[in-house]
Amino acid sequence: MLKVENLVVRYGMIEAIKNISFEVRDGEIVTLIGANGAGKTTTMQTISGLLKPASGAVYLDGTDITKIPPHKIVTMGLAQVPEGRRVFAQQTVLENLELGAYYRKDKNGIAEDMKNVFELFPRLEERKTQLAGTLSGGEQQMLAMGRALMAKPKIMLMDEPSMGLSPLLVKEIFRIIEDINQRGTTVLLVEQNAKMALAVADRAYVLETGKITLEGTGAELAASEQVRKAYLGG
Amino acid sequence: MAFLSYLISGLGLGSVYAIIALGYSMVYGIAKMLNFAHGDIIMAGAYAAFFAMTAAGMPLLAAALISMVICTLLGVTIERLAYKPLRQASSLSVLITAIGVSYFLQNASQLMFGSDTKIFPSVLSGSFSLFNGRLSVSYLSVLTIVICVVIMSVLTLFINKTKTGKAMRACSEDKGAAVLMGINVDAIISITFAIGSGLAAIAAILLCATYPSVYPTLGSMPGIRAFTAAVFGGIGSIPGAFLGGLMLGIIETLAKAYISTQLSDAIVFAVLIIVLLIRPTGLLGKKVSVKV
Ligand SMILES: Nc1ncnc2c1ncn2[C@@H]1O[C@H](COP(=O)(O)OP(=O)(O)O)[C@@H](O)[C@H]1O
Ligand SMILES: [Mg+2]
Numbered sequence: 001m002l003k004v005e006n007l008v009v010r011y012g013m014i015e016a017i018k019n020i021s022f023e024v025r026d027g028e029i030v031t032l033i034g035a036n037g038a039g040k041t042t043t044m045q046t047i048s049g050l051l052k053p054a055s056g057a058v059y060l061d062g063t064d065i066t067k068i069p070p071h072k073i074v075t076m077g078l079a080q081v082p083e084g085r086r087v088f089a090q091q092t093v094l095e096n097l098e099l100g101a102y103y104r105k106d107k108n109g110i111a112e113d114m115k116n117v118f119e120l121f122p123r124l125e126e127r128k129t130q131l132a133g134t135l136s137g138g139e140q141q142m143l144a145m146g147r148a149l150m151a152k153p154k155i156m157l158m159d160e161p162s163m164g165l166s167p168l169l170v171k172e173i174f175r176i177i178e179d180i181n182q183r184g185t186t187v188l189l190v191e192q193n194a195k196m197a198l199a200v201a202d203r204a205y206v207l208e209t210g211k212i213t214l215e216g217t218g219a220e221l222a223a224s225e226q227v228r229k230a231y232l233g234g
Numbered sequence: 235m236a237f238l239s240y241l242i243s244g245l246g247l248g249s250v251y252a253i254i255a256l257g258y259s260m261v262y263g264i265a266k267m268l269n270f271a272h273g274d275i276i277m278a279g280a281y282a283a284f285f286a287m288t289a290a291g292m293p294l295l296a297a298a299l300i301s302m303v304i305c306t307l308l309g310v311t312i313e314r315l316a317y318k319p320l321r322q323a324s325s326l327s328v329l330i331t332a333i334g335v336s337y338f339l340q341n342a343s344q345l346m347f348g349s350d351t352k353i354f355p356s357v358l359s360g361s362f363s364l365f366n367g368r369l370s371v372s373y374l375s376v377l378t379i380v381i382c383v384v385i386m387s388v389l390t391l392f393i394n395k396t397k398t399g400k401a402m403r404a405c406s407e408d409k410g411a412a413v414l415m416g417i418n419v420d421a422i423i424s425i426t427f428a429i430g431s432g433l434a435a436i437a438a439i440l441l442c443a444t445y446p447s448v449y450p451t452l453g454s455m456p457g458i459r460a461f462t463a464a465v466f467g468g469i470g471s472i473p474g475a476f477l478g479g480l481m482l483g484i485i486e487t488l489a490k491a492y493i494s495t496q497l498s499d500a501i502v503f504a505v506l507i508i509v510l511l512i513r514p515t516g517l518l519g520k521k522v523s524v525k526v
Contacts, residue, residue, distance in 0.1 A: 050410060074416035086411040088404050090520070099404055102397070103416035151416065 001026045001155050001186050002047070002078075007056035009039075009046050016042045018210040019056070024155065029177065029187040031197040031218070033231060034207035040190040041083050043207070044159045047188075048080040049073045060155070075103045077154035081161060083190075085144040089133030093124055096132050096143055100150030109152065116183075117146040120176060138169040145176065155186040162193045174200050194231035198222040206231075235368045240491045241484065246375030247444070248483020249382030253437040254460030255467065255475035256389065257430030263406045263470035264426045267325065270332035271312060273457015274339035275431050279305045279438030280354070280448045281347055287355050294357050294439075302435040309431025310424050318420065344450040354446035357439075378440050385433065386476045393472065402426065406470065459486070459502070466506050468519025477517055 002024040009017035016039045024030040034040050045051045047058050049070030057066045065073050079100075088096050097117060101110045118125035121142040127135060132143055141161055148156055158177065162170040174196050181187050181200075191197035198204055201218035206227060214221060221227045254276065261269045282304040286297035316335050320328050361372040393399040404412040405422045413419055441456055442448060459482060467478025485505055489498040509517065 048414060050413065069418075070413045071416045071418045074414065080414050082411060082414060086408055088407050088411065090407055091400070091403060095400060099400060099412075099415045099417075102401065147415070 001028075001061060002188065003059040004043070004047065005057050005059070007043070007046060007058070008054045009042050009051055010054045011042075015054075016210055017046070017053070020207070020210070020212045021056075022205050022212060022215070024186055024188050027181075027184075027186055028202045029181050029189060029200055031189040031191055031201040031204045032207050033191055033194040033197055033204060033221075033227075035231075036192065037209075038207045039210045040207055041159055044080060044083075044157050044188075044190055048078060048157060071103075074151055074153075077152070078157065079148040079151040079153035079155075080157040081141075081144045081148045081159060083159035083163070085137075085140045087132040087135070087140050087143045087147065089131065091132060092129055093132055093135070093143055094128040096147050097124070097128075097150050100147035101152075104150075104152065110150070113150055113152060117149050120149075120179065121146050138165050138173075141165065141169075141173060142176075145173075145180070149180065149185070153185060155188060156180065157188045157190075159190045160192060161189070162191065162196060170196060194227065195222075198227075235365065236491075239369055239371070240487050242371055242375050244484035244487030245480060246372070246378045246483070247487055248463075248480035249378045250437050250440050250444075250456070250479075251460045251463045251482050252382050252476045252479025253385060253433050253440070254456060255464040255479045256385070256472065257433050257437075258461050258464040259467075259469050259471065259475040260426050261430050262464070264402055265313075265317065265423050267317065267328045268332060268461070269317075269427075269430070270329065270457075271335040271339055272430065272434060273453030273455075273460075274336050274343075275305050275309055275312075275434040275453065276438045276441065276456060277343060277448075277450065277453035278308055278339065279435035280442050280452055281343060281352075282435070283439050283442065284352055284354055284448045288352075298436070298439050301438060302432045305431040305435035305438070306428045309427040309434070313424060313427040318423075340450045340454075347450070349450060352448040354442040354448050356446060358443045374440075374443050381436065381440070382476070382479075385436070386472070389429075390472055398422070398425065462502065462506050465516055466509055468516030471516070471518045471520065474516055474518035481517075 004023065005021050007017055007020050008015065032040055032043065042051060046053050049065065049068060053066060057064050060076055060078055065076065088099065097114060104110055123139055124142055124146055127139065132140065135143060145161065161173050165173065170193065177187060177189065178200050189197055189201065198218040198221055204216065204218050204221045205212050206214040206221065214224065214226060257272050258269065261267065279301045283297045283301040286292045286300045312335055316331055317328060320331060358374045358377060361370045363370045393402060401412065401417045401422055404415065404417060405419050409419050460479065463478035463482040464475050466482060467474030482502060486498050486502050489501040493501060
């Protein structure tokens with residue numbers, strides 16, 4: 001589904017991503033865990049085309065998307081839930097969801113997906129005429145996820161969806177991520193919350209200052225001494 | 235009665251400012267830049283309409299259409315050539331570039347059309363009287379106000395109801411997130427410049443119908459006043475541009491009538507400063523929302 005090969009990304013002179021390679025196979029939940037500043041967001045933004053790599057390539061279903069502008073990558077079935085949610089605060093919940101389906105022309109399909117999103121997030125339906133800026137943090141995260149789903153993605157990238165949420169909400173968000181995956185969407189999840197991420201992930205990679213230092217199944221990494229020490233608090 | 239008559243001509247003038255202010259405000263709202271060359275697009279529109287009517291002998295409406303097409307193309311071209319390469323640059327670089335574009339347009343028109351003042355053909359003159367002839371209202375004032383209200387309503391509907399309008403609002407809030415929705419931000423910015431510049435052409439004709447002289451720096455003063463109006467109303471806000479423009483036109487006209495012609499600009503700016511001291515975001519400007 002998604003293949004990242006020898007990716008190098010720079011901010012001016014700073015090399016934020018130092019030659020990483022990984023892949024996400026059809027139907028998987030793959031997680032990239034790492035501390036603050038490890039390069040998780042940089043990786044996500046490079047995959048979705050917001051940043052251009054210095055070298056290396058990103059393949060989506062075998063197509064090199066490295067040079068494709070970001071607004072076209074969405075139409076190829078890759079949606080991103082950005083770090084910090086970034087919902088359109090001045091627009092209503094409904095308008096945000098409609099923007100998620102911006103590139104689509106299939107009215108019936110859009111209506112169908114809207115129904116599915118409301119099924120997944122009943123709270124969004126209750127608040128659909130409300131401005132997104134007036135939602136709570138958890139609700140905004142749900143909106144950001146619903147909005148990405150409206151693009152009908154084959155693969156969904158999520159950048160720290162649990163950030164700043166209460167433990168109860170974090171649990172709910174992760175349950176929904178599994179639900180989304182079971183309904184057929186491949187997921188690439190970036191998290192600082194290693195414990196939860198490894199629990200839902202089929203496979204995982206550890207990112208440390210721009211390099212991948214470990215990889216394995218979610219269970220393997222959760223059991224690994226190194227990961228336990230660095231990310232799971234002992 | 236005199237007051238009422240000043241009020242109406244103030245509303246007329248203010249409507250022109252509002253139409254120009256809209257261009258500033260929309261471009262600011264979406265491209266997050268002050269297009270200092272906006273006033274000079276008005277100048278280009280005035281020359282275009284002038285030559286269409288005098289050299290080509292076109293009727294007003296056709297000349298207006300030509301002028302709109304030329305301004306739209308000019309605005310979009312300027313954005314592509316001068317501003318687009320600076321998308322990642324600091325806002326100071328963009329501002330300096332915009333000032334450069336402004337001088338470039340003024341000098342180019344001086345080179346092409348000469349620095350002499352050309353007299354715009356008399357259009358839309360005449361007036362009608364109300365209250366048994368005690369109040370005389372020019373057709374031009376009424377027409378200007380009507381055009382301004384129509385533009386404002388159509389634009390508000392466009393921004394709120396159409397897909398492109400919603401994409402514009404999304405770009406204005408967060409371009410990075412807008413791109414992730416599949417919105418072509420460059421295209422949206424082009425559309426914004428096209429609309430703003432097309433409106434500048436309409437303003438040019440309304441302006442020349444009131445002050446019938448066409449010269450290379452014609453756009454500067456109305457540009458600056460309309461920019462003031464946009465800031466006054468809350469830059470980035472469409473109703474703000476409308477309100478700011480009308481207020482500015484009325485204040486300017488009343489100041490000229492009752493206080494002093496020379497001081498009118500000083501009074502206008504004094505009011506602006508007071509408003510901004512009380513409400514830094516302008517009358518209808520959005521409060522900067524703090525994200526948690
Ligand atoms: N816009 C930027 N300009 C310069 N450096 C940046 C920028 N964004 C991120 N960085 C740097 O790149 C590194 C990786 O950042 P990021 O991808 O945001 O990490 P993470 O998402 O894992 O917290 C950090 O050292 C950060 O300081
Ligand atoms: Mg991050």
